[in-house]
Amino acid sequence: MRSEWLDSFLVFSDCLNFTHAAELLHISQPALHVKIKKLEDHVGLPLYRKQGRQLYLTPHGEQIRAFARETRERSDLFLAGLRDNKQLEPLKLAAGEGSFLYLLGPAIKHFRKTAKFPLSLVNTRGTSIIDALRSGQAHLGVSALQTVPAGIKQTRLTVVDQVVVMPKAHPLAKKKTIKPVDLHNEPLIIPPRPQPHRETIEQAFNTAGVSLNVALEAGGWEMMLQFVNLGMGISIVNSCCHIPSTLAARKITELPPLVYHILELRDAWYKEANREMIAALKKYADHWKQ
Amino acid sequence: MRSEWLDSFLVFSDCLNFTHAAELLHISQPALHVKIKKLEDHVGLPLYRKQGRQLYLTPHGEQIRAFARETRERSDLFLAGLRDNKQLEPLKLAAGEGSFLYLLGPAIKHFRKTAKFPLSLVNTRGTSIIDALRSGQAHLGVSALQTVPAGIKQTRLTVVDQVVVMPKAHPLAKKKTIKPVDLHNEPLIIPPRPQPHRETIEQAFNTAGVSLNVALEAGGWEMMLQFVNLGMGISIVNSCCHIPSTLAARKITELPPLVYHILELRDAWYKEANREMIAALKKYADHWKQ
DNA sequence: TATTATCTATAGTTTATAGTTATAGCTATG
């Protein structure tokens, strides 16, 4: 869609009179007429109608008019900012510790190498990622939320299973997959209460009718694994965590796999930096599986 | 800024080679060269440089490239939506009861008459207007917040004084202006605790060292005025409220006037509907004063 | 009812712009 057409249409839609609008544009009336006609042909929809000899815009015409206005305003603002040497705002990517540690490394590396945008990483926990997006503290988020809040757009990134980790010598390590019942009375190392990971575990254990034996509350995957390593109990972590070779990891049933999504504000006009980061994230979505 | 220039620049910036890019665009290399030159001349800044015989984009060139991408994406999305007959989203205006009752009437009337956008009004109270904007439940808000939250753009609308209202026969009605001290021991009708109006009053009375004698807690200007009318006490309301002729309104010192602002999300690309509503609001910003 | 004014829309012509070819000039490479 040519910008000239939109500019002409803007003037025309103000006058609703080819003769006057053409004068304002310093071109002849027929010249304007063909411009509007070309715009109409391109769009493929009638943009104005005649009632007697009064012209009026169709609803599509009204929409084009609004689009034309926004387009020009956007362009003017951008050019003004460019000439004022306005600094490029860095892309702010929000995610939890786990995502940054095990999921996003290669994507971030790739983005920094190929994209020309400054990058800033925001460490968030739980649902505060949504607040960060809404308040503009972050432009993009990665998280495994269960429900999509209003006004947020989700793009599926990868699916991560949950595994039970324990010392290799542990009797449960002989099993191939573990059920919540098997963990009855086992001392567990899990995060404290408001964390979503804790909630998921509690829910699954409740459903299975198994009571939790919390040996130690510890947040953060690395910490949890460290305490398992020290023999203080066993734990449930994402299968994308780097499991030390001294530990065994076994699949657990009845705990839903985590679906990681890319989160962005719906209809914040698609920023180029977002686009490039999303491309990088998708490229390396499953790198951790190898 | 012509859309053709941007389209050509996009291809050029991918190749960084006039010869190849021109082939892709099915024009000759010199033709592309002058197009890029025209874009550069229009912008007034160099968009690329040569290092030996390798070309690379300047930071300004990178920004233009991102802008060009976004421009095309935006245009494509718009056209696709238009052809799919996607319904126009209504403009959602959020404000409190007081604003809707006394401040916004004529502006809303004007908008509905002149603007071609569907309108939807959202009744909010207190700071939840910010949440409504951030979550996309509202596109525009009107409120008299004391502080501007991050990511919100404010435009000053009008200034409203606070007045004490009482029956005309009340002894205080003889005064021209009233101080908080004068209200010592007077039974007051004011909103309950979390309301900002209550907080403002409490703060002013604390500063003046006067204790509040709360006769009745009632939210909403109309209700408050009604109870004053019924002789249950006196109250403090905005001067833009419709004061019944049976009551007297007197200015009060030490209570700061309320500054009403238009609120919108910073850098949500300026929607045409927002623009028109803001124009309408400004046009009738002070209508209530007459 | 005929006449005029005002405006849209189309046709034919002219002008301006965008495209082409040719080539000079620069730079890395064998």
Added chain:
DNA sequence: CATAGCTATAACTATAAACTATAGATAATA
């Protein structure tokens, strides 16, 4: 030092965008 591969400019050409003229349509006016 010759050559390949590219940018950038000039001179020329084709195309598209402007113009003039005017037919057609509608409402106001004599």
